[in-house]
Amino acid sequence: MSDVSGSELRALMARVPSVEKVMASAEFAALIVEYGRTQVLGAVREALDTWRAGAQSGDASVSALDVAQLKSSVEAALRQRNESRLRSVFNLTGTVLHTNLGRALLPDEAVQAVMKALTQPANLEFDLGTGKRGDRDDLIDDLICELTGAEAATVVNNNAAAVLLTLSALASKKEVIVSRGELVEIGGAFRIPDIMSRAGAKLREVGTTNRTHLKDYEEAIGPQTALLMKVHASNYAISGFTKEVALDEIAPLAHTRGLAVAVDLGSGTLVDLSQWGLPRETTVRETVEAGADIVTFSGDKLLGGPQAGLIVGRRDLIAKIKKHPLKRALRVGKLTLAALEPVLQLYRAPERLTQRLTTLRLLTRAAGDIRLAAERVQPALQHAFGERYAVTAEPMFSQIGSGALPVDVLPSYGLVVKTVDGKRGGRQLLALEKRLREMARPVIGRIADDALRLDLRCLEAADEAELIEQLKGVRA
Numbered sequence: 001m002s003d004v005s006g007s008e009l010r011a012l013m014a015r016v017p018s019v020e021k022v023m024a025s026a027e028f029a030a031l032i033v034e035y036g037r038t039q040v041l042g043a044v045r046e047a048l049d050t051w052r053a054g055a056q057s058g059d060a061s062v063s064a065l066d067v068a069q070l071k072s073s074v075e076a077a078l079r080q081r082n083e084s085r086l087r088s089v090f091n092l093t094g095t096v097l098h099t100n101l102g103r104a105l106l107p108d109e110a111v112q113a114v115m116k117a118l119t120q121p122a123n124l125e126f127d128l129g130t131g132k133r134g135d136r137d138d139l140i141d142d143l144i145c146e147l148t149g150a151e152a153a154t155v156v157n158n159n160a161a162a163v164l165l166t167l168s169a170l171a172s173k174k175e176v177i178v179s180r181g182e183l184v185e186i187g188g189a190f191r192i193p194d195i196m197s198r199a200g201a202k203l204r205e206v207g208t209t210n211r212t213h214l215k216d217y218e219e220a221i222g223p224q225t226a227l228l229m230k231v232h233a234s235n236y237a238i239s240g241f242t243k244e245v246a247l248d249e250i251a252p253l254a255h256t257r258g259l260a261v262a263v264d265l266g267s268g269t270l271v272d273l274s275q276w277g278l279p280r281e282t283t284v285r286e287t288v289e290a291g292a293d294i295v296t297f298s299g300d301k302l303l304g305g306p307q308a309g310l311i312v313g314r315r316d317l318i319a320k321i322k323k324h325p326l327k328r329a330l331r332v333g334k335l336t337l338a339a340l341e342p343v344l345q346l347y348r349a350p351e352r353l354t355q356r357l358t359t360l361r362l363l364t365r366a367a368g369d370i371r372l373a374a375e376r377v378q379p380a381l382q383h384a385f386g387e388r389y390a391v392t393a394e395p396m397f398s399q400i401g402s403g404a405l406p407v408d409v410l411p412s413y414g415l416v417v418k419t420v421d422g423k424r425g426g427r428q429l430l431a432l433e434k435r436l437r438e439m440a441r442p443v444i445g446r447i448a449d450d451a452l453r454l455d456l457r458c459l460e461a462a463d464e465a466e467l468i469e470q471l472k473g474v475r476a
Contacts, residue, residue, distance in 0.1 A: 016051070016065050019044055027071045035078050043074045043081075089442045090467055094412060094455030096362050097267070097401035101444065103300040103307070105358040109342035110305065117338035124334045137322070139337050143344045147270050148284045150295070150312035154322050155340065156330040160190050162296035162309030163264050167199035167227075169324040170260065170294070170317060174226035175204045179212035181244065182231040192231055192264075201226070211243035217250060221257055228254045230292075232266040251291025260293035260317060267402055268297025268310070270347050276354060276364045279400075279408040284312065293317055299336075301402045304359035305343035306336050362458055363400065363410065371395075371413040373456045373464055380467075381415055381454075384474035385432065392416050398457045414455040424450045439470060 022028060022044050023037070031040050051065050089101060097103045106114075116122075127134035137154050144153040156162050167176065176196060183205065185191045196203040202224070206216035217228060228250055247263060254261045265287055274280040281302065287295050294317055299308030309330075311321060321327065332340075346356050354364050374393035382391040394416045397409035417432060419425035429452050436443035445454040459467065 016048065017067055017070070019048065022067060022070060025067050027067050028074075031071070031075060031078065035082065039078060039081075040074065043077050044070070047073045047077065087442065089444050090463060091458045092414065092443060092445045092454040092456060094396060094398040094414065094446070094453070094457060095401035096359065096398060096458060097301055099402050103402055104304045105362075106306065106339055107304070107343065107346065107356055107358050109346065109356070110339040113338040113342045114335050117334050122334055122338070124337070136331070136334075136337060140341050140344060143341065144310060144312060147344060147347050148295070148312045149288045150284075151315040152318035153310060153312040154318055154327070155299075155332050155337070156309045156311065156327070157332060158300075158307055159264070159266065159296055159298040159309040160195070161330040162311045163192075164195055164199050165321055165324060165326050165330055166262055166294055166296060166311060167196060167201045168326050169321040170262070171199070171201040171226035173200055173202070175202045175222070175224045176227045176229050176262075177204045177206055177217055177220045177225060178229045178231060179207045179216070179245070180205045180209050181207060181212055181242075182233060184231055184233060212245055213243060214245050214249050214253065217245065218253055221253075221259070225257075225259060227260055227262050229262045229264070231264045247287065247290040247292060251293075254293075255291070260314070261291060262294040262313075263287050263292040263296070265295055265297040267301030267303075268295070269302040271350050271353065273302070273363075276360070278363055278410075288312065294321075298402075299340060299343075302359070302400075303343065304357045306339040308332055308336050308340055362460075365457055367395070367411040367413055370456050373459055374413045374415055377456065377459075377464065377468055377471075378415055380471035381417070384471045385417060388420055388428075389432070390418050390420050392418075396453065396455045398455055410457070412455050412457045414453060414457075417452040417454075418450065426450070439474070441466065441470060443467070 017025075019041070023032070023041060028040060028044075035043075047070055048065075051070075091098055091101050093101070095101075123134070124139075125134050125136050126132075127138075140155065141153050144155075145151065156165055178192065183192045183203075193203050204220050204225070206212060206220045221228075230247055230250065247261070251261050265282070265284060268284045268287075269281050270284055272280070272283060284295055284297060292313065294311065294313035296309060296311050297303070299305040299310060303310075311318065343357070346353060349356075353360050355361065371393065378391055378393050382389075385391060392415070393413065396412045396414045398412040399409055417429070419428060429447050429450075432452050433445060433447055436445060443454070445452055447453070456464075
């Protein structure tokens, strides 16, 4: 039954301000300046419709509506509607190159270059020397070749696009020989067999899941063979009774048969990471020197740059790839090129990379420094969560992420949150995790081993101060 009588309802309705009166009021003038008249008008009408529906349904909680009350409702709706869906977060997952959180963070040099490209015209496809139309790849072609030892290079949207374009341009309607142990699937259901099919190439599997020999490749070569291909096992590792044919064995075989070798290096690195105590990863230059005719790799993983797929190799093959119709569809824009060039420039001074390249700085961060950060943040997090939870600073293991070196971990430190009573508290931990995600700047951690874990490897000084200040405003 209705809790509001007919006469009371009529009295409430009579006191509702008109849309015209609301829009002309001083209270709404500032909202119109900030959001525009069209948006504010729509929000006012929606708020009034909602109020009327509640009043007519007999909702006892509905009270007389005034302009001040309406403004509060409209302002909240407009703020929510205009809030960016792409938001900054605190990455406390322990994964440095987190695919879901945007992978590599750009160094300041790249950020400034992007800002300039956003606000000023640039010679994207204009040759300043001749005054004629140019090729956007020319902006970074020489630099990439200098760093990789390749004859030529081109850039597309991501490494998946690089592989697709390479196969489409060099192996359409022909066979590509790949070891069964390298038919990978990475995140987003990117599968080598599917990419082969979409590119119009015919997959020729050789060997077995765990063992492939050189003779397997040799026996598979036929009149329809276009490429021999190696694929980096970027997100898994096979151990035990295994055998993989090295590139420096495959390349001579391919070249004596007049064939090319393509290598999907995945999250390619331009420098030997082991010099900083990180796990060893084959560099792009080493891959080229080992005989690869085409190498594809990502820009936003170990390279530490923007999302991009780089293709380097023989000049004649790169020229063929660039002439393919898909190249235009997959090409990158000025912002990617603006960000990529300064990142590549940093590699000209490798001795300074750990200070200037954000990704490498985070990967090489000392566990002792992270421990000190955890001890500084711990009191604020304990205060925010209250006495029902115990927050302790403990050792952890970070990972590189995005398929790079999947079995290797990095000693780190972080905060562990458990219930004081020692019970598992699964629902409570999920509630805490959700609470962190709902903060002004969401905090992204992980739940494991009956605890909420926040790895602070990616929390640098400026972010640390912001996190502590944000936690101070949270009630226990």
